[in-house]
Amino acid sequence: xxxxxxxxxxxxxxxxxxxxxxxxxxxxxxxxxxxxxxxxxxxxxxxxxxxxxxxxxxxxxxxxxxxxxxxxxxxxxxxxxxxxxxxxxxxxxxxxxxxxxxxxxxxxxxxxxxxxxxxxxxxxxxxxxxxxxxxxxxxxxxxxxxxxxxxxxxxxxxxxxxxxxxxxxxxxxxxxxxxxxxxxxxxxxxxxxxxxxxxxxxxxxxxxxxxxxxxxxxxxxxxxxxxxxxxxxxxxxxxxxxxxxxxxxxxxxxxxxxxxxxxxxxxxxxxxxxxxxxxxxxxxxxxxxxxxxxxxxxxxxxxxxxxxxxxxxxxxxxxxxxxxxxxxxxxxxxxxxxxxxxxxxxxxxxxxxxxxxxxxxxxxxxxxxxxxxxxxxxxxxxxxxxxxxxxxxxxxxxxxxxxxxxxxxxxxxxxxxxxxxxxxxxxxxxxxxxxxxxxxxxxxxxxxxxxxxxxxxxxxxxxxxxxxxxxxxxxxxxxxxxxxxxxxxxxxxxxxxxxxxxxxxxxxxxxxxxxxxxxxxxxxxxxxxxxxxxxxxxxxxxxxxxxxxxxxxxxxxxxxxxxxxxxxxxxxxxxxxxxxxxxxxxxxxxxxxxxxxxxxxxxxxxxxxxxxxxxxxxxxxxxxxxxxxxxxxxxxxxxxxxxxxxxxxxxxxxxxxxxxxxxxxxxxxxxxxxxxxxxxxxxxxxxxxxxxxxxxxxxxxxxxxxxxxxxxxxxxxxxxxxxxxxxxxxxxxxxxxxxxxxxxxxxxxxxxxxxxxxxxxxxxxxxxxxxxxxxxxxxxxxxxxxxxxxxxxxxxxxxxxxxxxxxxxxxxxxxxxxxxxxxxxxxxxxxxxxxxxxxxxxxxxxxxxxxxxxxxxxxxxxxxxxxxxxxxxxxxxxxxxxxxxxxxxxxxxxxxxxxxxxxxxxxxxxxxxxxxxxxxxxxxxxxxxxxxxxxxxxxxxxxxxx
Numbered sequence: 025x026x027x028x029x030x031x032x033x034x035x036x037x038x039x040x041x042x043x044x045x046x047x048x049x050x051x052x053x054x055x056x057x058x059x060x061x062x063x064x065x066x067x068x069x070x071x072x073x074x075x076x077x078x079x080x081x082x083x084x085x086x087x088x089x090x091x092x093x094x095x096x097x098x099x100x101x102x103x104x105x106x107x108x109x110x111x112x113x114x115x116x117x118x119x120x121x122x123x124x125x126x127x128x129x130x131x132x133x134x135x136x137x138x139x140x141x142x143x144x145x146x147x148x149x150x151x152x153x154x155x156x157x158x159x160x161x162x163x164x165x166x167x168x169x170x171x172x173x174x175x176x177x178x179x180x181x182x183x184x185x186x187x188x189x190x191x192x193x194x195x196x197x198x199x200x201x202x203x204x205x206x207x208x209x210x211x212x213x214x215x216x217x218x219x220x221x222x223x224x225x226x227x228x229x230x231x232x233x234x235x236x237x238x239x240x241x242x243x244x245x246x247x248x249x250x251x252x253x254x255x256x257x258x259x260x261x262x263x264x265x266x267x268x269x270x271x272x273x274x275x276x277x278x279x280x281x282x283x284x285x286x287x288x289x290x291x292x293x294x295x296x297x298x299x300x301x302x303x304x305x306x307x308x309x310x311x312x313x314x315x316x317x318x319x320x321x322x323x324x325x326x327x328x329x330x331x332x333x334x335x336x337x338x339x340x341x342x343x344x345x346x347x348x349x350x351x352x353x354x355x356x357x358x359x360x361x362x363x364x365x366x367x368x369x370x371x372x373x374x375x376x377x378x379x380x381x382x383x384x385x386x387x388x389x390x391x392x393x394x395x396x397x398x399x400x401x402x403x404x405x406x407x408x409x410x411x412x413x414x415x416x417x418x419x420x421x422x423x424x425x426x427x428x429x430x431x432x433x434x435x436x437x438x439x440x441x442x443x444x445x446x447x448x449x450x451x452x453x454x455x456x457x458x459x460x461x462x463x464x465x466x467x468x469x470x471x472x473x474x475x476x477x478x479x480x481x482x483x484x485x486x487x488x489x490x491x492x493x494x495x496x497x498x499x500x501x502x503x504x505x506x507x508x509x510x511x512x513x514x515x516x517x518x519x520x521x522x523x524x525x526x527x528x529x530x531x532x533x534x535x536x537x538x539x540x541x542x543x544x545x546x547x548x549x550x551x552x553x554x555x556x557x558x559x560x561x562x563x564x565x566x567x568x569x570x571x572x573x574x575x576x577x578x579x580x581x582x583x584x585x586x587x588x589x590x591x592x593x594x595x596x597x598x599x600x601x602x603x604x605x606x607x608x609x610x611x612x613x614x615x616x617x618x619x620x621x622x623x624x625x626x627x628x629x630x631x632x633x634x635x636x637x638x639x640x641x642x643x644x645x646x647x648x649x650x651x652x653x654x655x656x657x658x659x660x661x662x663x664x665x666x667x668x669x670x671x672x673x674x675x676x677x678x679x680x681x682x683x684x685x686x687x688x689x690x691x692x693x694x695x696x697x698x699x700x701x702x703x704x705x706x707x708x709x710x711x712x713x714x715x716x717x718x719x720x721x722x723x724x725x726x727x728x729x730x731x732x733x734x735x736x737x738x739x740x741x742x743x744x745x746x747x748x749x750x751x752x753x754x755x756x757x758x759x760x761x762x763x764x765x766x767x768x769x770x771x772x773x774x775x776x777x778x779x780x781x782x783x784x785x786x787x788x789x790x791x792x793x794x795x796x797x798x799x800x801x802x803x804x805x806x807x808x809x810x811x812x813x814x815x816x817x818x819x820x821x822x823x824x825x826x827x828x829x830x831x832x833x834x835x836x837x838x839x840x841x842x843x844x845x846x847x848x849x850x851x852x853x854x855x856x857x858x859x860x861x862x863x864x865x866x867x868x869x870x871x872x873x874x875x876x877x878x879x880x881x882x883x884x885x886x887x888x889x890x891x892x893x894x895x896x897x898x899x900x901x902x903x904x905x906x907x908x909x910x911x912x913x914x915x916x917x918x919x920x921x922x923x924x925x926x927x928x929x930x931x932x933x934x935x936x937x938x939x940x941x942x943x944x945x946x947x948x949x950x951x952x953x954x955x956x957x958x959x960x961x962x963x964x965x966x967x968x969x970x
Contacts, residue, residue, distance in 0.1 A: 032055065032116070032118050033055070035055065038059055039058055041346065046160055049160040050164070060855065063106075066096065067083075084190065086186060102896075102902060125357070131174040134149055158410065177600050180614060184208060184596065193205045201672050204572075212590065213542075217569045220524060225711045227271050231519070231520055234265075235293060236254055237454075237514050238250055262281070264284040264285070265519075293458060294514040302510065304504065305465075305506075306453040309448055309451075312473070316442055317439065318440060319391070319404035337548040338552050356405050364403055366410050383477065383480070384443065415431040445476050447475070449469065470500035479494060560573065563707075568710070571668050571704070677701065677703075702721040702722045741776070742754065761778070762798060805823060846861040860898075
């Protein structure tokens with residue numbers, strides 16, 4: 025598209041990929057450059073706060089709460105170079121078009137660009153929902169002004185989340201453990217997952233039985249000869265099914281009025297029905313009709329991608345972002361199910377081409393969204409363009425991941441404009457009278473699809489993996505009332521009630537959406553955040569809360585229930601939507617939330633408690649840290665209360681000794697208390713801590729397990745579990761288990777070998793001892809101050825003196841391993857133009873440009889990591905600067921001891937050195953244990969916990 029003669033325009037987008045695509049659609053006279061996302065934000069820590077503001081009482085928040093909630097924005101360190109480039113370009117052009125995403129975040133980025141660049145030329149806002157040539161040309165031809173209401177809503181959300189995080193997180197630091205975080209939405213999402221796990225922990229299974237009959241039709245003219253029917257009633261009373269049992273007791277619900285069959289009852293009834301006649305008593309046939317599903321919005325796309333493709337929310341959004349930026353799909357952050365008239369026409373044309381005219385309904389389908397405050401002016405997620413490209417058309421252009429997601433979006437879009445699936449459903453009742461004159465009623469249902477309609481293109485999946493697919497048929501014979509049947513087989517079958525299923529990312533997104541919590545742009549980050557913070561782990565697709573999450577949610581529920589109330593959180597979303605619509609003032613909303621002022625709508629919620637500030641400061645001393653960090657499980661057969669304690673080194677079990685008082689623990693400490701302890705194995709879910717499992721853990725965990733008596737000393741050899749893992753002990757001797765050993769399978773002989781460490785290999789020619797031992801970095805041999813690694817743990821017990829001396833005499837450099845090849849070569853960093861590679865390190869995979877390293881976040885894989893993500897991670901790492909170096913304590917000069925006291929002095933020095941070494945090792949191990957991986961929130965209150 026040609027520019028006006030002599031006019032140069034600067035178009036600013038968010039990502040380099042988008043810039044590259046759009047620049048191909050614009051003619052000469054256009055310069056397209058990326059901002060690399062947000063260019064300004066609130067200070068992340070004290071170092072980010074400009075010097076002139078450091079003395080301000082509100083500087084730690086980055087928000088002047090006493091003066092209209094004015095936000096202090098700083099340019100991110102990793103964006104300064106790009107901003108300088110944009111400032112220079114802005115001075116060389118005649119006009120600027122801000123082409124950031126068409127949502128609140130994009131609108132805010134556009135405003136921040138204006139505030140940062142301070143251009144002297146006209147600035148216009150350019151919006152589009154797909155990156156195609158016609159859409160870009162239309163956007164350039166029809167620019168608008170920046171929508172300040174959308175900007176205010178985004179700014180209010182950012183400030184709200186900062187106030188919540190910075191005021192509530194320190195409470196967790198003091199009462200649970202350092203470096204934790206609370207968030208307006210992440211805490212609510214965590215609560216949902218914790219509540220489901222509590223239901224599973226309280227669940228008690230129940231057994232119930234019924235009878236499956238294989239019935240046969242004599243001389244069947246149409247349909248199958250045999251079919252299955254299930255016992256549904258006995259003497260007019262319904263047979264109990266899973267829904268009739270109390271989930272917490274496993275007993276039949278009071279007043280259910282059902283027959284609860286056990287194994288003997290079902291088998292006995294089946295025997296009494298053998299050879300008895302069966303008769304059809306009722307046949308009901310109804311037409312079956314199923315309408316197509318609406319086109320994808322952000323949440324439904326994440327749900328279906330999780331079910332069908334096993335994609336995480338982050339993976340889905342990363343892949344969708346690439347498809348959008350390269351012009352394959354429309355904008356992927358939307359809560360609207362609308363399709364434009366152009367899109368509807370494109371879908372209908374393609375349906376006719378692929379499935380025939382009968383598959384297109386007479387009138388186009390239009391959908392109404394169920395999401396509160398949906399932006400109906402936007403479009404649903406669909407293939408881009410006025411003529412959709414089939415998956416076959418784009419297969420060679422896309423990666424495997426991109427192709428799968430594109431095909432999913434294409435199929436859903438096409439299906440949304442196809443005809444209904446139609447057919448018929450049949451319900452049949454059959455009766456038999458047993459030899460004991462019992463009336464047994466059986467039921468069967470059937471479904472026949474005569475025209476699959478939209479099901480030819482798309483069938484939605486379910487969170488219940490056992491659910492029947494929409495396109496599945498169940499064919500029955502052509503049955504009529506009073507028709508006689510015979511039973512080929514009568515099989516009693518048992519069932520067990522099941523606890524409620526754990527949430528998956530898909531079902532959790534669905535739950536948040538139904539509650540009105542979060543918005544399309546936030547779902548993926550919420551899923552990632554609660555995992556990165558250590559509140560939720562994943563086992564397959566299931567989301568399992570950690571005991572740390574139990575402690576955090578327990579504290580918030582007991583002392584700040586309003587902050588994690590579902591209705592309250594949803595009401596805040598509604599008020600933010602009102603701000604976006606220009607119907608509510610951001611300052612009034614923030615004032616009501618923080619100070620409890622009655623100026624805004626918020627006075628009906630948290631303002632009743634005097635606002636957030638008062639809420640988190642009053643009665644802080646009344647929060648009992650020990651109580652918060654104790655999760656009761658049950659009382660055992662000996663009357664001991666069994667609880668999970670959340671300590672600074674991880675969760676562990678404790679059971680109180682009868683008759684002894686529990687000593688109080690200091691804040692943040694595990695301490696205090698009497699009774700047995702046992703560690704909780706990593707990966708064990710809370711609902712798996714059954715009485716049987718707890719008993720097993722106490723026997724082989726924190727309790728002691730005797731392996732036998734040492735034949736040399738007669739002292740017992742005990743297997744124990746300590747703060748740093750399992751170990752064996754006998755008298756004063758202790759030794760940790762090797763990496764290859766398991767406490768469950770450790771034998772007496774293996775324990776004896778462990779206790780022989782450190783092993784004296786022999787005495788060197790110079791009279792010094794040569795020892796073999798196991799250390800922090802694996803097995804090694806030692807002579808004086810010289811150490812050399814052994815290539816296997818078994819070598820500690822078999823290495824000879826000659827072999828050890830040969831190792832010790834070799835230069836250390838010879839033991840270095842050749843550098844492993846990188847896991848992946850990614851290309852050039854768009855910010856620094858340095859080559860990026862992913863390597864495998866001691867603590868897992870990391871990305872590096874040769875100077876700066878950044879560990880991959882939880883859930884990220886080397887294969888799925890994008891160049892943009894890698895660049896951003898390294899930029900963040902560079903912005904934080906190098907880690908502070910530890911200053912070694914100055915050694916006090918030792919006075920020379922008299923000659924006759926030399927031996928004593930040597931002993932004292934050796935003891936001191938040994939003690940110091942132990943302390944150093946302990947300190948190092950403690951630091952490594954207590955600092956969770958990939959948590960970047962520092963201790964100071966000036967650090968962002970939101």
